[in-house]
Amino acid sequence: MKLLPEHIAAAENCIRPFFERDHSGHDWDHIQRVRRTALFLCKEEGCSDELTVDLIALLHDVGDDKLYSSQEEAQSALQSVLQQIQLDDEYLKFILEAVQCISYSGGCTQKQIPIEAAIVRDADRLDAMGAIGIARAFTYGGAIGSRFHDEKIQVRHEMTKEAYRTEKSTVINHFHEKLLKLKDLMLTDSGKKAANHRHKYMEEFVKQFLKEWGDPHETADSGKH
Ligand code: ADP
Ligand code: NI
Numbered sequence: 001m002k003l004l005p006e007h008i009a010a011a012e013n014c015i016r017p018f019f020e021r022d023h024s025g026h027d028w029d030h031i032q033r034v035r036r037t038a039l040f041l042c043k044e045e046g047c048s049d050e051l052t053v054d055l056i057a058l059l060h061d062v063g064d065d066k067l068y069s070s071q072e073e074a075q076s077a078l079q080s081v082l083q084q085i086q087l088d089d090e091y092l093k094f095i096l097e098a099v100q101c102i103s104y105s106g107g108c109t110q111k112q113i114p115i116e117a118a119i120v121r122d123a124d125r126l127d128a129m130g131a132i133g134i135a136r137a138f139t140y141g142g143a144i145g146s147r148f149h150d151e152k153i154q155v156r157h158e159m160t161k162e163a164y165r166t167e168k169s170t171v172i173n174h175f176h177e178k179l180l181k182l183k184d185l186m187l188t189d190s191g192k193k194a195a196n197h198r199h200k201y202m203e204e205f206v207k208q209f210l211k212e213w214g215d216p217h218e219t220a221d222s223g224k225h
Pocket of ligand 2: 026030034060061124
């Protein structure tokens with residue numbers, strides 16, 4: 001089926017109020033940034049189906065179970081948006097599977113993932129990196145009551161989805177547990193390129209943070225007195 005700008009507008013109207021109420025790092029601004037980055041990667045990758053990439057980006061957090069009170073509610077949220085924008089059955093199945101491939105813990109292997117979904121997955125991960133990623137991590141940490149840093153709390157190298165969501169950690173540990181690993185998880189070449197820059201920026205940030213944490217005389221611009 002041929003996707004039209006009207007389908008995108010219908011999806012936007014349907015989901016925007018939900019994401020405008022979110023304060024857990026998946027707000028409407030996040031969705032908009034992921035769409036922009038995904039369209040940029042789409043051009044770089046020579047992928048011709050911009051509208052499909054845009055629709056997947058728009059829907060990528062709809063139906064993510066952490067944003068709903070139950071798994072059933074999460075699943076039906078995505079189904080119901082898709083029904084309202086009236087896609088034909090085959091295309092609807094493609095979009096549904098693509099959206100389910102996106103989340104960090106989510107289902108597809110690298111080989112199965114269609115290029116349109118790979119692009120959005122990279123765009124979503126890029127939004128957790130660099131200056132924006134740092135801002136999101138501290139916003140999220142503040143919202144769940146995490147401390148910036150605590151030398152006594154160990155970095156967790158292996159953890160279940162449950163532990164990732166519920167155990168107490170610190171924002172600085174989150175960089176080691178997730179954010180500094182994202183660079184090596186990029187799927188597209190242009191995603192890898194963009195990730196390198198954002199990765200270096202985060203590494204610098206963590207280095208400087210720990211310097212200041214340990215040395216009250218350290219300043220952000222020179223480090224010398
Ligand atoms: P995703 O849907 O990308 O898997 P998450 O819900 O895990 O996203 O995270 C949303 C944002 O909040 C990301 O930028 C992520 O880095 C940040 N975040 C998630 N968990 C933590 C945490 N424990 N401490 C700090 N930031 C976190
Ligand atoms: Ni997202």
